[in-house]
Amino acid sequence: xxxxxxxxxxxxxxxxxxxxxxxxxxxxxxxxxxxxxxxxxxxxxxxxxxxxxxxxxxxxxxxxxxxxxxxxxxxxxxxxxxxxxxxxxxxxxxxxxxxxxxxxxxxxxxxxxxxxxxxxxxxxxxxxxxxxxxxxxxxxxxxxxxxxxxxxxxxxxxxxxxxxxxxxxxxxxxxxxxxxxxxxxxxxxxxxxxxxxxxxxxxx
Amino acid sequence: xxxxxxxxxxxxxxxxxxxxxxxxxxxxxxxxxxxxxxxxxxxxxxxxxxxxxxxxxxxxxxxxxxxxxxxxxxxxxxxxxxxxxxxxxxxxxxxxxxxxxxxxxxxxxxxxxxxxxxxxxxxxxxxxxxxxxxxxxxxxxxxxxxxxxxxxxxxxxxxxxxxxxxxxxxxxxxxxxxxxxxxxxxxxxxxxxxxxxxxxxxxxxxxxxxxxxxxxxxxxxxxxxxxxxxxxxxxxxxxxxxxxxxxxxxxxxxxxxxxxxxxxxxxxxxxxxxxxxxxxxxxxxxxxxxxxxxxxxxxxxxxxxxxxxxxxxxxxxxxxxxxxxxxxxxxxxxxxxxxxxxxxxxxxxxxxxxxxxxxxxxxxxxxxxxxxxxxxxxxxxxxxxxxxxxxxxxxxxxxxxxxxxxxxxxxxxxxxxxxxxxxxxxxxxxxxxxxxxxxxxxxxxxxxxxxxxxxxxxxxxxxxxxxxxxxxxxxxxxxxxxxxxxxxxxxxxxxxxxxxxxxxxxxxxxxxxxxxxxxxxxxxxxxxxxxxxxxxxxxxxxxxx
Numbered sequence: 025x026x027x028x029x030x031x032x033x034x035x036x037x038x039x040x041x042x043x044x045x046x047x048x049x050x051x052x053x054x055x056x057x058x059x060x061x062x063x064x065x066x067x068x069x070x071x072x073x074x075x076x077x078x079x080x081x082x083x084x085x086x087x088x089x090x091x092x093x094x095x096x097x098x099x100x101x102x103x104x105x106x107x108x109x110x111x112x113x114x115x116x117x118x119x120x121x122x123x124x125x126x127x128x129x130x131x132x133x134x135x136x137x138x139x140x141x142x143x144x145x146x147x148x149x150x151x152x153x154x155x156x157x158x159x160x161x162x163x164x165x166x167x168x169x170x171x172x173x174x175x176x177x178x179x180x181x182x183x184x185x186x187x188x189x190x191x192x193x194x195x196x197x198x199x200x201x202x203x204x205x206x207x208x209x210x211x212x213x214x215x216x217x218x219x220x221x222x223x224x225x226x227x228x
Numbered sequence: 229x230x231x232x233x234x235x236x237x238x239x240x241x242x243x244x245x246x247x248x249x250x251x252x253x254x255x256x257x258x259x260x261x262x263x264x265x266x267x268x269x270x271x272x273x274x275x276x277x278x279x280x281x282x283x284x285x286x287x288x289x290x291x292x293x294x295x296x297x298x299x300x301x302x303x304x305x306x307x308x309x310x311x312x313x314x315x316x317x318x319x320x321x322x323x324x325x326x327x328x329x330x331x332x333x334x335x336x337x338x339x340x341x342x343x344x345x346x347x348x349x350x351x352x353x354x355x356x357x358x359x360x361x362x363x364x365x366x367x368x369x370x371x372x373x374x375x376x377x378x379x380x381x382x383x384x385x386x387x388x389x390x391x392x393x394x395x396x397x398x399x400x401x402x403x404x405x406x407x408x409x410x411x412x413x414x415x416x417x418x419x420x421x422x423x424x425x426x427x428x429x430x431x432x433x434x435x436x437x438x439x440x441x442x443x444x445x446x447x448x449x450x451x452x453x454x455x456x457x458x459x460x461x462x463x464x465x466x467x468x469x470x471x472x473x474x475x476x477x478x479x480x481x482x483x484x485x486x487x488x489x490x491x492x493x494x495x496x497x498x499x500x501x502x503x504x505x506x507x508x509x510x511x512x513x514x515x516x517x518x519x520x521x522x523x524x525x526x527x528x529x530x531x532x533x534x535x536x537x538x539x540x541x542x543x544x545x546x547x548x549x550x551x552x553x554x555x556x557x558x559x560x561x562x563x564x565x566x567x568x569x570x571x572x573x574x575x576x577x578x579x580x581x582x583x584x585x586x587x588x589x590x591x592x593x594x595x596x597x598x599x600x601x602x603x604x605x606x607x608x609x610x611x612x613x614x615x616x617x618x619x620x621x622x623x624x625x626x627x628x629x630x631x632x633x634x635x636x637x638x639x640x641x642x643x644x645x646x647x648x649x650x651x652x653x654x655x656x657x658x659x660x661x662x663x664x665x666x667x668x669x670x671x672x673x674x675x676x677x678x679x680x681x682x683x684x685x686x687x688x689x690x691x692x693x694x695x696x697x698x699x700x701x702x703x704x705x706x707x708x709x710x711x712x713x714x715x716x717x718x719x720x721x722x723x724x725x726x727x728x729x730x731x732x733x734x735x736x737x738x739x740x741x742x743x744x745x746x747x748x749x750x751x752x753x754x755x756x757x758x759x760x761x762x763x764x765x766x767x768x769x770x771x772x773x
C-alpha cells in the first residue's frame with residue numbers, strides 16, 4: 025500500500041478475459057468482411073461456384089476438420105489440467121495441440137501444391153481461361169484459407185509461449201488466464217475453419 | 229480539497245524511472261506519458277498535413293499551374309487525407325486525451341492493459357513512419373486519395389502498398405486502444421462511480437471504442453485485399469476477372485463512415501465536458517447525451533452507402549440509406565440542443581476553452597446541417613464529389629473535432645503540464661482560427677453548388693473569385709494555428725504554475741495535483757455525486773421568495 029510498486033500487482037481475470045473476447049470479436053469481423061464478399065459472389069455466380077467447388081478434395085478437408093476439432097479438445101483439456109495442478113499433463117496436451125496444428129498445415133501444403141501443380145493459382149493461364157465465377161472462387165479460396173492458415177501459425181506461436189510460461193511457472197494452478205486466452209484464440213481458429221469447410225468443400 | 233496526494237510525491241513528468249532520457253518515455257507504460265507521446269507524434273503529423281493543405285490551397289489560387297505539377301497535387305491530397313485521417317483525427321482525441329484522462333476521470337491508476345497501451349503507440353509510430361517512408365521510395369508517393377478506390381489503386385505504379393500497410397497497422401493500433409478502453413471502463417471505475425455518474429467524455433470514449441473495435445477490422449481486411457490484389461491479382465476487386473469495384477466501396481465505407489464518428493464523438497464528449505464547467509451549471513440532459521453517443525455509434529454504423537448514391541444502387545437501397553442518414557442526425561442534434569440548454573441561465577465565464585467550444589457548436593451545426601442536405605437523394609446527385617462535400621467534411625472534422633481538440637488542449641493543458649497558458653495570445657489565436665476557418669471553407673459550399681468538382685487540379689475561370697477567398701482564409705487559419713501552438717510552447721516553459729483545479733471542474737481529474745502524480749490517486753476515491761454538480765451556483769427557489 026505504501027510503496028508505489030505494489031499497486032500494479034492487482035489482478036482481474038474477468039477483465040483479462042473480457043479483453044480477449046473483444047479481440048476475438050475483431051478477428052471474427054476481419055473474416056466477416058471476407059464472408060460478405062464470398063456471399064456476394066456466390067449469389068452472383070451460383071453455378072460457377074458450385075462447379076469450381078468440385079475441384080476441391082473433400083477428403084483432405086474432412087481430415088483437416090477432424091484434426092482441428094480434436095486440437096480444440098486437447099487445448100480445452102490442457103486448461104482443465106492446469107486448473108487441477110497437473111503441470112506436465114497440461115504441457116503435453118498443448119504439445120499435442122501444436123502437433124495437430126502442424127498436421128493441419130502439412131495437409132494444407134499438399135492441398136495447395138496440388139492445386140498449383142494442375143495450374144490453378146491466381147493469374148495462371150489455366151485459371152484465366154475459366155469463367156469469372158471460378159476465378160473468384162479460387163481467388164477467395166486462396167485468400168480465405170491462406171488467412172486462416174496464417175491464424176493457425178499465430179495460434180501455434182501463442183500456444184508455444186503458453187507452454188514456456190507453464191514451464192517457468194508464470195501460468196499455474198492459481199493463475200491460468202493467459203492459457204485461457206490462448207485456448208480461446210485457438211477455438212477461434214477452429215470455428216472459422218468450421219465455416220470455411222462447408223462454404224468451400226461441401227456446398228457444390 | 230485541492231489534492232488528495234501529499235506534495236512530496238513526484239509528478240508523472242519528473243518521476244524517476246529505471247530508464248533514462250527518452251527511453252523513460254517511449255518505453256513507459258504510464259497512461260499519462262503515453263498520452264503525451266501520442267500528442268507530440270500526432271502534432272508533428274498534423275503540422276505536416278496542415279502545410280500540405282496550405283500548399284494545395286495555394287495551388288488553387290489560379291486556374292492551371294500555380295506552384296506545382298498535377299501529379300504533385302494528386303500525391304498532396306492523398307497524403308493530406310491519409311495523415312489527417314489516420315494519423316491525426318482518428319488517434320487525436322481518444323489516444324491523446326482518452327489515454328491521459330480516462331483513468332483519471334474514472335478514478336483508476338492506469339488503463340486495464342498498460343503494456344498493450346504502449347504497444348498501440350508503437351504500432352501508431354510504425355504506421356506513421358511507414359507512411360512517411362512510402363514518400364521517398366522509388367515509385368513516388370501514393371496518388372489514389374485517402375480512399376484507395378479500386379481499380380485505380382490496383383493499377384497505379386506509385387507506392388500504394390506501403391501506404392495501405394501503414395493504414396492497416398494504424399487500424400490495428402486503433403483496435404487495441406479501443407479494446408483497452410472498453411475493458412478499463414467496465415472493470416476499473418472507482419467505487420460508487422456507476423455508469424450514470426461517469427463524465428460524458430468517458431461515455432463518448434466508450435461509444436468510440438466500440439466503433440473502433442467493430443468497424444476497423446473491416447477496413448483492415450479490405451486494405452489487405454487491395455494489397456493481395458496488387459501482389460497476386462486474385463481478381464476480387466478487378467472487373468477484368470469478374471470482381472466488383474463497387475463492393476470495395478461498400479466495404480471501405482462500412483468502416484470509414486463509422487470512422488467519422490470515431491473522429492467526432494470524442495469531440496462531442498469534450499464539449500459536454502467543458503460547457504458545464506464554464507457555464508457553472510449541471511449539464512442539461514446528462515442521460516440523453518450519454519445515450520445519444522451510443523445511438524450515434526449504432527445508427528452511424530448503418531449509413532455507409534450514402535457515400536455511394538451515384539454508383540447505381542437500387543432505389544430501395546438509396547431510400548433506406550437516406551432515411552438512416554436523417555436518423556443519425558437526431559442524436560447529434562439532441563446534443564446540440566442540450567448544450568444550448570446548459571448555457572441558458574448559466575453563470576458563464578468566458579475562457580479560452582469555452583471560446584473554442586462556442587466555435588465548435590457553430591461550425592458543427594453548419595457541418596451537420598449540410599450533411600443532412602447531402603443525405604437528400606436529389607441534392608446528393610447534384611453535389612456528389614464536389615467542393616460541397618469537401619466543405620461539409622471539413623466543417624465537421626476541422627470545425628468540429630479540430631476545434632474540439634483545441635478546446636481540449638487549452639482546457640487540460642494546466643492539468644497535463646502544471647502550467648497556465650497566456651490568455652491574450654490564445655484568444656487572438658482562437659479569433660484568427662475561427663475567422664480563417666470560415667473564410668477557408670464556407671466558399672467551398674458555394675463552389676460545390678456551382679459545380680466545382682473535388683480533387684481537381686484545374687478549374688474554369690468563373691470559379692476563381694471563390695478560390696481566392698478560400699486561399700486567403702487558409703493563410704489566416706494557418707497563422708491562427710501557429711499563434712496557438714507557439715503560445716502553448718512558450719507557456720510550457722514560462723507559464724505560471726497551475727493549481728490543481730484552475731477552472732473549477734468537478735470531475736475526478738481535478739482532484740489530483742497538476743501535473744498528476746505517477747499513481748494518479750493515492751487512495752482510490754469513492755464517488756458519491758454525479759460529475760457536474762454545480763448546485764452551489766444555482767439560485768435556490770426559497771431564496772427568490
